[in-house]
Amino acid sequence: MFIHRPDPIHQVRVDTPDPIFAEKLLEQFGGATGELSAALTYFTQSFHCEDQGIRDMLQNIATEEFGHLEMVAMMVEQHTKRARQGAQEKAFNSTLFAMKGYGPHLVDSKGTTWDARYVNEGAHIVRDLRADIAAEAGALATYEALIRIAPDEGSREALRHLATREVAHARMFMKALESMNKLDDPLFGDLQPDDTVDVWFNLTMGPEADRRGPWNSEPEFHTRDLVSAAQRGGGAGAQAGVRHSPAKK
């Protein structure tokens, strides 16, 4: 069940109402990286998770994300209601709030309605936790953009808290993956990988073909140089199991 306490998880105090900034804030209310997307994603995922501890974590963080949704709603309300009534009325009338009224709406910063396709869930807890780390990175990037353009210290302070919590959540999801020895192992489920699981297919021509980093280097990864194999007329390519196009009929 949910219990309602009529005060936010962190204070929201907008100093300078700015309806144009409020429109940007909608990205975190009804947008893809927003708090509703996060809350519904973790909530839904929790019901296909066998591990009771990880299920509790997902439901707890989902509840916190609803608290964040409330904070964003309060910020949008304060920015727009006070703007409409004050010296920013003209700016207010240039935003989508002129049509829809003050306060939050389930749209993103461009007015596109929230979409259930923003919810990334399904099939396996490892797959879900990986998606969650990416989702937190998306939310953090949006908050960093909002902090850069925030018009007042009160808004910046609230946004700093919201951004910080996304960092904390990403760390928790990483720890959960680590507890399953899946932080640095993308394999899960029943797949028996073939012999390319440690192969770097080098498909680049020219000097850039030799660029190396830990992502394509020995001993973790062995290179199959497909471009030069093709250029050489197929000898090494055939060895590597490469089919040249057009395929012989």
Ligand code: MN
């Ligand atoms: Mn959040």
Ligand code: MN
């Ligand atoms: Mn989060």
